[in-house]
Amino acid sequence: MAKQKKPSIPPEIKSYIDEVAKKTAAAVSDAYKPLQQPQNAKAAFKNTEARLYALPVLKVKIKDDEEKIEELRTYGTPARSKSITRFSKSSTRMDPEEALEAIIKDKQACIESDQHEVDVLEEALEIIKPDPYYESVSDRYFEGLDNEAIAESLGCDATTVWRNRQRLIKSLSVRLYGTAAID
Template sequence: MGKPRESTQDIIRQAVEAGRISAERTAKDAFKATERRLYALPVLRNKRDDDKERLEELKQYGPRGRSKSITRFSKSGVRLTPEEIFEAAVIDLEATIAADEYEIEAMERALATIEKDDYYLTVTGRYIEDLPDERVAELIPCDTTTVWRNRKRLVQRLAVWLYGAEAIK
């Protein structure tokens, strides 16, 4: 005889367990993604500002010889005029700036939801200002364990704000 058939109850239990494991993984992924976005925020702000300066230079002085941003538009096999290539480079840079600004605004809105919390500095100190926990603990003042615990709590709140129910364990 072959393998005994599983009961409906066993199948349901397995499905529930798989769902629980998947939900835990998804919540952990949302937490980690929130941390990555927080770490990236200061760099993204600087990049956006640099890109805005480059855009203004591009609009004011025109393209620089054969930069990568321009040669990229001339590889398609279609002959474009220098004006069309220039316009495409401007549009591309404007789209990049808009995408970066959207992310910055989303993160700033999320941070605004926790800014009144007494332990807000545990998040901004670590991810934005690159401060060690010991320094954050001195500034609040509290113990470094309290810094770690409250940062975890606040990042979890940010994850829920950014990813919704997917971030809940």
């Protein structure tokens, strides 16, 4: 049995798919704006903490989304996929291959946005890695350890851990938000 050639997507449908992908990327970017533009140093600090807590989850989400794209490429969309209706135009009905391509582009746009956030945070973390109290940040936000457990591993007091983590988070805040993060 010969492998059938995939039919080409009409230009108007392809442009619609690209438009949907751009709008999705813009919507994801807009969703992150409250985290990206704090009004003062306190908000910048809290936003930095929220972003650090989210970092491990975002990494898992990216892997899950990449696996979902591979599943979609291998098996296609489910017969009754709700995500297909999102890509339907009122006057034009997309065939399953066009809908699949739109869903994949949409998922790829989300992955790119999430990966950008991961890259920005990892780049900022690289700057504080040489600090002897870097572990107070990584253990707290990525491992979920409390100050006492971190203090035990660092061989210092829990108050020292807290104080140095605050200092490092303020440094990250300035790196991520600029002058808005300065008291």
